[in-house]
Each structure stands twice: as structure tokens, then as C-alpha cells.
Amino acid sequence: PCAGPVENKNEAAMSEMVPEPRQKPVVPMKPIGINASLLGYIGIDTIIEQMRKKTMKTGFDFNIMVVGQSGLGKSTLVNTLFKSQVSRKSSGWNREEKIPKTVEIKAIGHVIEEGGVKMKLTVIDTPGFGDQINNENCWEPIEKYINEQYEKFLKEEVNIARKKRIPDTRVHCCLYFISPTGHSLRPLDLEFMKHLSKVVNIIPVIAKADTMTLEEKTEFKQRVRKELEVNGIEFYPQKEFDEDLEDKTENDKIRQESMPFAVVGSDKEYQVNGKRVLGRKTPWGIIEVENLNHCEFALLRDFVIRTHLQDLKEVTHNIHYETYRAKRLNDNGGLPPMTVETEENHESNL
């Protein structure tokens, strides 16, 4: 369903995006098996170990995108999250390095390993977002990039002789950096999240949270949550994808209390109480990044990496990708997509 002719471009940009209801698949009921009780140990539970071994052998891909105006500490935060120089900081501007005139998409991949688990981490940076004078439609290159990754995956999936493991470049998580104004969300924030929350998992974070007091932080977070709700923006973890009561209770707490996480990033270590901690040194004290009393970095890290990383990937694969695929196939009359070159020529050829 496409909107009729748009008279005013501005109007279209600020229009209410009526979210297209996601079509739910017809899921045939799994056959209810006859309940048979085992009268002795068989060894079926060894399958868990087998799967663990298999997943550790193949390794994992994780693609994280950071979006926000320059200077909000995106690169520092990503480096803090993954405890390594995954993102090249743009602090220390060379005279030659300018803020890009349009939004650029820069994806850099690294391989990191921990506890026998190998991960190919790709950080996708979006320099130039929100930095122009006129920021209309600056989310478009980002949306385009995300859809291009879905397209790439779809093409591979549709091949006759396909790879055993299709390389996954799809964006699993998009960290959106909110300026700590203390007031409310900016129109740009709302526009971006409205458009992109339909295609990718968005995790809003309040950047440079060390500029707010505890009360200011709580109020700001409440206001932001309210605004997101009023604008119908579903950030990750989305309510509709809670699988069971356990998930729901856990995620409700995160959605209604913790998010958006107010974070501070740093890659410098200082000595505090005899321990070396990551922090920011100010005349009035050292802000400890991993201290929950100071900021919510640890919550964000645990959420994204230690508990919900696999779920981020699954929601991307099972929901966002499937939505893209269904739309693509429907537009093509149920056929798989054409080659990229001809895509611009043929609008709807069937």
C-alpha cells in the first residue's frame, strides 16, 4: 500500500507513518506426540554438548550500527563495549578531515575471541548523520544500507546451489544516541526512530550521561520513554516478540525502567580504591564507567552482549528479514528478486 501523490515534501517527511501491520505466518500446529516416559538414561541430553561444540566451531557474526550526531561519544562507547579499538575515534580532528557532506556508511570488521568463542564483529559507523544544516531524510542512506544487506542475504538464500553458511552482514542492532539535553527528544530523533524501528532493532541510549544529575536522568528517561510510546516507536526488545511469560517479565522490566540506558564511555583506566577501573577524570571526581551508581553502561553491556545478543540476531533474522523478504516477493509477484543493476530500471515488471 503506497500513499497517493505527495504535495509537500516537508509534509511527507514529517507525516504520520502508519505502521504496516506485520503479516503473521500461518503456523501449522506441531503434532502433539504421545507422551512416553523414559525408563532409563538414554543419552539424548548429549545433544546440547554437540550443539555447543558445533556453534563454537563455526563462530558467530555480529553487526552493530551506531547512529548519532558527531561528538556524542559513539566510537568511545563501542570501544568500551568490546574492550578494544574496534572503532577509530574521530576526536582529534585533522585539518583535512571534515565532517562529511552526506551521511556515510562505514563498516569495519574485526575478529575477536573470548573463552573459545570466535566472533566476527562488524561496527557500522554513520558519520555525517544529523550534522548537516538541513537534515531532511538523512536516515535514508542508513535505511538503504540496511535493506541492501537484507537483499544480499536474500539473493544468497534464493540461489540453487547455496553456501552452507550464508555470510550475514545484516545489521543486528542499531544503537541510537540521544543528546543529553535533559528536555525531550528532537524531531530528528523521532523521525529516524519512526522510520528505522520497522526495519532494524533500535536500542536508544542517552549519550554523555555524566552531564545529568540522578534526578535529571530519571526525569529525562521517563520523558523519552513517554515520547517514544506516544509516537508509536517500538524499540528493542519489542513487546510483540516476547515469546513467553518469562521473556515478558524480564523484558518489561528493561523496557519500563532501564531503557533508554544513560551511558558514559571511556577507554582510559584510573586507580580507584586500589582497583584499576575504566573512567573519566574530572576536577570533581572520577566517573567510573562500570559502576552502576555512576551510569548504566554495565546494564547496556550486559543487555546487548551477555543476555540478548543471540536474541538480537534472531529477531533480525526471523522478523525483520522475513518482513523484508515477504515484501520483496510480494512486490515481485511471489518471485525472488532480480539482479541489482536492473532493480532501478524495472519498478514493477510483473
Place this chain on the structure above:
Amino acid sequence: RKDGCRTLSLSAHVGFDSLPDQLLRKSIKQGFCFNVLCIGETGIGKSALMSSLFNTNFEDSPSTHFLSSVRLRAQTYDLQESNVLLKLTIVKTVGFGDQVNKADSYQPIVDYIDAQFEAYLKEELKVIRSLFSYHDTRIHVCLYFISPTGRSLKNIDLLTMRSLESKVNVIPIIGKADSISKTELQEFKKKIMSELVSNGIHIYQFPTDDETVSEINTISNGHLPFAVVGSMEKVKIGNKMVRARQYPWGIVKVENENHCDTVKLRRMLCTNMEDLREKTHAYYELYRCCRLEKLGSRDVGPENKPVSLQEVIEAKRLEFFLEMEIKEEEIKQRFVQRVNEKAAMLEEAEQQASMPILTKFEHLMLMHQEEELKLGEKKKLLEDEIAQFVEKKAIAELIQSQVSVSTPVVSLK
């Protein structure tokens, strides 16, 4: 977007080593499924073995020997061991080897396996699909029961196993192995394996690339085919109830590895379950390839330029459309022709129907005419006769009158 990524070292604990656990947590919640296909003659002990392998009583009624063709019967069971939920589907052949002519025995089996691939493919090709909650019915392992003749494989064994080769993981086992002595068994096993090799039949080999299991798997590969014994009943030995078969000369204990290979088979199935599932998916990919190719798609076009599925299907669609047009024309023409034919037939029939009446009439007319003629002739004859008679009568009367005038009595001389 380069593929050459550099390796970074972490300065502290990040925490993504919990990723396998996160993944497993989801898998455990969803549960696992495993599908076993048992092929074997009626009465070779398929049900007994299944109950023994999974140490549970799968209720099943014995089947008749008099089925006209091979059928397959599937039953799903929900099993649980610690936190693992397993949906086990057991598919058994019914009537295998009972027919007088066994030439087509393998066909229903191959068809069943293909049908499960087809169902999965259909789901995969849907526009709105849900693969992560789809109940996978593809057969992960096929246990082929060999009769304990002690001699060699039968022709039907070779034929069936060959037909299953590139479709499913086949593990050959010797059923009712308690009827063969130990020494005979060794010879039998060797013979079977060499026959499989010489006939070029590939069976499932337990994987030996992972060091932790390669040793035990290599040994198990050497024990193939597994000589199994199954039992639904338990026998009291000491103070325990043990699954066994009681004979006058002794008790065959199913779970005793000296008595039979049932426990070995169970161990191998469980510890290689994931590998079996992976290889099944590889067979599925093969099926999918062939199927899509049959539908006319290619990945590479005539000039070796990559052809997208779309283009090919579009071309096919056009072809199909033209074909339909031609067919439509044909049908139209045939219809017209038939109408004409029918009309002609009806006309002719009408003519013929009216023909007899005319002919009859004409025929009667003819007959009538002929009769008339005949009668006319007869009448004429009769008239002639009458005329003659009248003449004669006249002459006679004349003579009579002349004779009475001059009557000399003349004696007649």
C-alpha cells in the same frame, strides 16, 4: 566492507563467551526433533528395537503379512531427558518384503522421504513463512534391518539401500541377532560390508574429524552393521527387572554389550544426533537443487553469465502463457469440430431414421404393382379362357343344330 578483518585482542572480559549458552537456551526452550525410519521385513523386530533403544514402551500393534504393497506408518512421541525435550517420530515400513513381486518395494519409501523434503521446500518457498517454528519431518536416520540369515545380503536389500543412498543416512543393522552365533556373526558382518563396498553402496559413517569422538566413532564404524536384539518384556535377574529375552538355555540381555550391539547403536545415535541432522540438511539441499533445476531455473545462463532465478522464471512464465494460448486455440477448434461432427451425425441419423419408412413404402408400392401385374395377367388368361369356351360352346351348338335337320340314321362307323 572488506572481508579481510584483522584480529583484535581484548583488554578485558567482554562477555560474549556466553553466546553459545544464549543460543542453547533458545534451542532448549524450543525443543528438538528427531525422525527415525525403520525399514525391515514384517516381524524382524522393528518395534521391539525402538522400545529397547529408547527404553520406553512404544505401543504398536503387529501388522499382517498380506498387504499388497509397502506402506509407511509414522508415530510421534514426546520424550524428555533432564531439560531436553525431544519430539521423536518413528516411521516404520509395513509389509516390506511380503509381496511376491518385490520390484517396487523401495518406491513408497523413497517417495515418503522425498515428500518430507518437498514439504520443507514448500514452506521455505512461501512468501510468508515461519521456518523457525516449522515441525521438521525430514528423516534424519534410516535403520535398515537385515535378516539374520547368516549368509549374505538379499537382492532387495541391495536394491533398497542403493535407492536410499543420496537421500538419507542409512545405518544397516542385523535384526534378531540372537539367532546367530558369535562366530557366524563376525563372518556375516564381514560379508555384508564387503558386499556393500563391492556394490558401491554408501552408508552413513560416524564422523571422525572431531578428536573427542573420533576414536569411539572409528571403532563403531568397524562394528557395522550392528547386530541388535530388542525386547518389549523385562525379565527379573537378581533383584532388577532387565530388558531381555528368555530362552530355555539362557537369557539374552538387551543392554549387555557382550550379547548384542543394541547399546552401541543407542550410543551412536545419541552422540551423533547433531551430525545426522546436519547431513540430512545437506541431502535436503541436494534435493532442493534438483527440484529447482527441474523447474527450469539455472544459476548460470547460456553465456555463463549469472542468470537470476527471476529472469528464468519470467521466461518460463511467458513460455507457459504462450503454451496456454495455443492450447486454448486448440481446444476451441476441437470444440467447433466436435460440434460440427455431432451435427453431421445427427443429420445422418435423422436421414437414416426416415429412410426405412420411405423404402418400405416404395417396397410396398413395388410389390403392389407386381401383384397388380400378375393379377392383370391372370385376369387376361381367364378372359381368354372364357372367350375360348364361349367360342367352343357356340360351335358345339351349331353342329347340334345341323345334325338334327337331316337325319339319316347313319351308323357311325
